[in-house]
Amino acid sequence: MKIIKASDYNDMSQKAADILAEIVQTKPDLVMGLATGSSPIGLYKCLIEKYNQKLIDFSKAKSINLDEYRGLSGDHNQSYRYFMNINFFDHVNINTGNTHVPNGLGDDPEKNISDYNTIIEKLGGIDVQILGMGHNGHIGFNEPADFFTKKTHLVNLQESTILANSVYFEKEEDMPRQAYTLGIQNIMYAKKIILIVSGKAKADILKTALTGHITPRVPGSILQLHSDVIVVADVDAMSSLI
Ligand code: GLP
16 A cells, blocks of 8 residues: 655645546546545546646546435436536546446336446446545445445445535435445455545544554455555545554
């Protein structure tokens, strides 16, 4: 595991974007595993800047997003499909048909799940996975549990996650209580993982995940077993590690 210390959120975003841009330049038809949340917004901004400066070309790139709320359509302003469009896809030359986010709609979750797993298999897996980490150590929407999950599945969101994410919804009760997420196995099969973490509020969970026991109670702790993880964290997020 390589740990890169950044001075602040902007520096973290720039450093992560530099790493990802280099990979895209080397393998333009790569499969990017992408994340939502506040952590990667700066990274997407930096990638857009690089694209505008003609330093990066996404025309052959493909993407698989980590997760999506159950019950939200892609044009709902809190859906992760919408988030990806407005924060990234709409501003670069990626072919929308090559971008994938789980389908949050429909009354057949099993179909949504198997469709998404089929997409991942057809693409041959993920080359580089961007990850943030939840306050309880979740990655994607893999909440603390008794076992590590395998492939795409539907999860019941935990109270702490509902509390953290409901601020983005008009009313707390508007926030979906379930979400589709890649499983831990999907994430661990990514060839390379870039974990980005910012802020004091994540300092303790980052330390627990990187140096504590490997346990499904702290889903991010599994990353200790991956052979190619780069953690880009700012000084605040690293404050408990030092
Ligand atoms: C969210 C997402 C995760 C994200 C994490 C951290 O709920 N499902 O993919 O990495 O929680 O979010 P943030 O970056 O806003 O702290």
